Amino acid sequence: MHPATSPTTGASAEPPHGTPVPRRRLLRRLVAAAVAVPLLLGGAVACGSDDEAGSDGKVELSIFWWGGDARNQLTEQALALYTQKNPNVTFKKTWQANQGYFDKLATLTAGGSPPDIFQIDDNYLAEYAARNTTLDLTEAKDNGKLDVSKFPESLWQYGVVDGKLAGLAAGENTQGLVYNKTLLTKNSLPEPTTGQSWEEHIAWAQQVAEKTKVPGTMDPSADYKAFWVWLRQQGKDLYKGNQLGFTAEDVTKWFELWKGARDRGATPTADVIHEGNATDITKQLVVTGKAGTSWVWVNQMPELKKNTNDELGVVAYPGDPSAQWARASMYWSVFRGSKHSDTAVDVLNFLVNDPEAVKILGTDRGLPSNLDLRKAVGDQITDPAMKQSIEVETALAESFGASPQVPIKGHSKVRAELIKAAEEAQYGRLTPAKAAEQFVTAATAAVA
Template identity: 40%
Template sequence: MTVVSRHEASHERATARPARRAVLTGALALALLGTAACGGGSAAEGEAEATGAPETTEPVVLTVAWWGGPARAENTQKVLDLYTKAHPNVTFKTQWQGYSGYYDKINTSAAGRNAPDIIQIDNRALREYANKKLLADLTEAKGGTLKVDDIDPKLLGTGEVDGKLFAVPLASNTQALAVDKTLLEPLGLLPAETGWATWDEFAAWAAQVTTATGGKVWGVRDESANMSWFEPWLRQNGKNLYDGQKPGFTTADVEEWFQMWADLRDSGGATPAEVAQPANSGDISKNTVATKQTATSFSYDNQLTELAKATDHELVLVPLPGPLEGNYSRPSQFFTAYARGENVATAIDVINFFVNDEEAGAALGTERGLPPSSKVSDAIAPSFSDQLKYVVAFDERVTAEAGDTPPVPAQGDAEMVKLLITSAENVGFGRQPVQQAAEEFVTQATAALERAGS
């Protein structure tokens, strides 16, 4: 079950992220960024007309939508309040919820031509929303209302589709495992901070944990339905999730993935499907480390602060098993402006405020991930709690050896995620054998991507 990697890490990869490394090593920037006077504006369908800051003082009400937990809601509201304090004519309505069902709600409102003015999305939805002309083209706003000089060009580029900027990264993060230190340290099973060199080592460790706890706590959650872990595993094996608008993997790859997790379940190292299923929706409150059902589970590094609030156990971060080249620095979320909104120019200015204002950066912290602006990062890093500094140090260590960030996912990615969950659960619950489920997944995924791209 050992994963073989092409192991093509290079000096270029290790040095291509200067803006990210500036979080810890850059000099403290004390000059506050000025924000322009703000107000309304209009945009043609699918286009953002504003290239400079809006100047009207007429009342403007913007609706802002995001997913996340209570901590994210509190931090986001603080920034919106800061913006209104600076621009009293601009007020906000907010919509926030858990990840499950979030895009369904956005899609319904967009179908009624009444989507929120500012929409948080992730890279899995970007291409689809851009191609449907739901998002304002922000390209012309760069250098005007939207300041991007302090954002790593590679990170900023993750918000582009076909050479046009549609989304601005709110933060960045990387893949990780959240590990229950309180449980494992007394058992002598706390992994090294570098994790496991191979999947074989990880599998053996997970089974040891389950045995050591008398079966009361499993080593790891069954993550076979998790696309966010399937992709790094593919990358470790020299594959990509997508080849243009087609799957970048074969049925044999999916069979190997499903069988690996079946073996982990059989050994007792991974949870049964019924324990894993509640967390398959991506709801962080259902994370099995937070619920103390497993010693470890998949997480993004920035989620540590939120997970830690859900348990009285001490949690630490460890890289995914296998070569670090499978990991990559990714935009945790984007902010986008609704193309048909009545105040696109104002929405862009608000997005700029979230990304470039230092007081806003301090209010957001790292709950969404690391700040995209190196200047903001430098300014707020000294005030980070020990926990946030730990998250930053982990991210820096992993991304120094991580692979390149892949292109924006194919259109239809959201359907791919659902199909993987269905097929993985079919295997886990014994409804289908591994080979049949793998074949069905690849067939359905190929068809879904073809439909989405047509």
């Protein structure tokens, strides 16, 4: 499941989409899709070519998404509302659980029957956009058919790939440092605050460990979210164009920072850190009592809260909070060869900007992208943890910086290789420098 997925559908610390698709197999299918797309296009595919509606003016759009039962019910309700308001448009709906979603999407695309509208995330958006599978939504944005005027600017920009708007943010999320407020209050310890430096955070975590015997913080050296924010604070980035945006020296500094934290007892031992790296959101160390903090996505607060009786708090990751951005939790994209692209764009606009539709969808795909409607949705939410998530992200939005580029081809492999290399350092099997060298070599190959 994606990081921004609703607690009602389950989540994990970096929720998978299910069984990862072997990259070689996925790329074979996408290459096939790249061949199939021009055949399907058959000429011009400018946004607005609804010239193949039936003689009665009726249009059927195919739409494909992943999610659990709750998401599916909400999405079907929102689509039914669109049909109610636009009787000539109906939907051929397909949804499935996370497992195998992107495998099936690649198969549909390669087989010449891609959906008109599909859900996608930042692990795959750049790959599909690079193969001209996604319609460029820029024209629709510029002419007002796709209204992003109420979006945080960095949110809609996080759907731009090579100058083309490849996906529309279905919701927003950002990184959050969740901490055990009950543990701190019970021991008269200060709470972490947004803006603390990384060194201050580690010193605070050491103080927590010394007083409570609970390591103050999960070690996030294997967590790409934390590494990415830290890089941006150093003037670097995860990616730069089609290459890595960092060097082995940068990674060495990152690994050394957390080796120092482990040596001071501020983090758990390697075996417990591995548990935090490997388990889903319901077993993160902040709720199992094995660490005072966990590094997650802000909207995962409700799911965390379900798994502990303790009160939780959440702040930005350490360092300058402007390194964080309004991140698209997931996107809606339109197939470039859709015969009904203009109607498909209108559906996207409806799902994010229609007050009734947005209230139906709620926070299932992240916080509503439209800030005005986000407030309306927030006002109707009764779950204290979700209210807290909305309040925190709304507050953080005031300090968000520009969005980075969407992750490039090989991103999923880069994430996996970071975990492998960080654990080599965490267990002491490699020095930070050697582990960093291993990671950069593998990551470079992954994006080549």
